[in-house]
Amino acid sequence: MDLATHYATGPAEDDRLARTPHGRLEYLRTQELLRRHLRGHERVLDVGGGTGVHAAWLAAEGHPVHLVDVVPAHVDRAAAVPGVTASVGDARGLDAADASYDVVLLLGPLYHLVEAADRTRALAEARRVLRPGGLLAAAGISRYLSLLEAGAAGTLSADRADPVREVIETGAYDGHAGFVRTHWHTATELDDEVAAAGFADTTVFGVEGPAWPALDAAGIAEYPHLAESALRAARIVERDPHLIDASAHLLAFARRPA
Template identity: 55%
Template sequence: MVDLDPLIHEFYRDRYVEDDRLIRSGHGRLEFVRTQELLRRWLPPASDVLDIGGATGIHARWLAADGHQVTLVDPVVEHVEQAATAGTFTAEVGDARQLRQADASVDVTLLLGPLYHLVEASDRAQALSEALRVTRPGGLVIAAGINRYGGLIEAGSNGHLSPDNLHLFTEPFASGRNDGKSGFTVAYFHHADELSTELTTAGLTDVEVLGVEGPAANVLQNTPTDDVDALLPAATLLARHVESDPNLIPTSFHFLARGTR
């Protein structure tokens, strides 16, 4: 049985469509393009990939089309049911903290959501421990984190930040914990070096943390849909150029970290 916070389950079942966000919004499209770019850069050809927290299969679909053997695991039953309709990869209900997969059974383990929905440090450590367990020696563990500055930057860029709601963004900035009152669901937000430390502490080597979207994310997010195509190439190039610059990594909404088992 999956022990999923009811608020998170309700959010993803009833209020949020991940596929729509990554395909239609300007920021989402930039995040999607950059995530594809980084994963294609890192993944060996024809890998066995375990996509933990893979939702409805937004990444599993293109990974399978690229020739990878993909198994998607997600705690939301409705997500798994939708993902299974793709027919090009395996989809099953599961918990990042207690995987059914055998030891050293996959080449690449993706955690593109679990680490920011596991608020307790012990739960994140357990998820990383499980990721290492199922990954073959020499394989990769790749994990996403949400930037702790992200909500504050977004609200300050779209006109929604005010003296009355500032605390909704500064409190998570101080603690990393989001209680779901600012629009997003219950979550934990990372600093880039904190995410790196969690992967290193778990036992991964050669850990690298990159910024995903770069400084232009808010421009695309607040751009009319018809104008996004014209801005996306430059925004992607900028994100790629500054992805490892420690001064600019925190301008991205998301971090993507990789380490070797």
């Protein structure tokens, strides 16, 4: 199944970050980390921004946001968000002028680009459209997500063990737990790819921290009681080299050299 078909026919993208406890944690931590790095009201290009989940709050806080996505239905939804403009496009070939944005978000494209050469192209395009000194925020899925999710849920069956090992060893996720074929990162790999694309001062954070599988195991009804503790845990080890890859998602920040 191609990417556009998956998102057009699969679960609604609008509420992806609200359906599960770890999705809610991902949303809060992504907001927290972005706010930590943003400076004033900056021009934001949200590449692969879906229906505008993050574009909506960024625009509400005064950032002019243009969203690009490969799924036309997503673009239509995002274009209706106050303060957001949107267009169909591809991270590997952006329809934007050189140095035209203060911030570029790649919160989805890198894991959907399974070939390293395509991820390199997307990062090069992000660098091209950023002004000197501009901020990149690029997300990856951790190679350990499937292991931790299935292990905590009791679904790590014998026939799933080999695909789980494969994604840990290579980053090649075959869709064994749902979702489409994707590339999953380690923190070191994400750091290396961003730096190799010519960005400076790269820093990678673990987004959800190590407690997210416990949140999902407890269920959505318990989330309000457990969320603050999970948030604290995520903050404590957000850059700990021993636990960063225990997050479900990784978020790299870097700047285009001045």
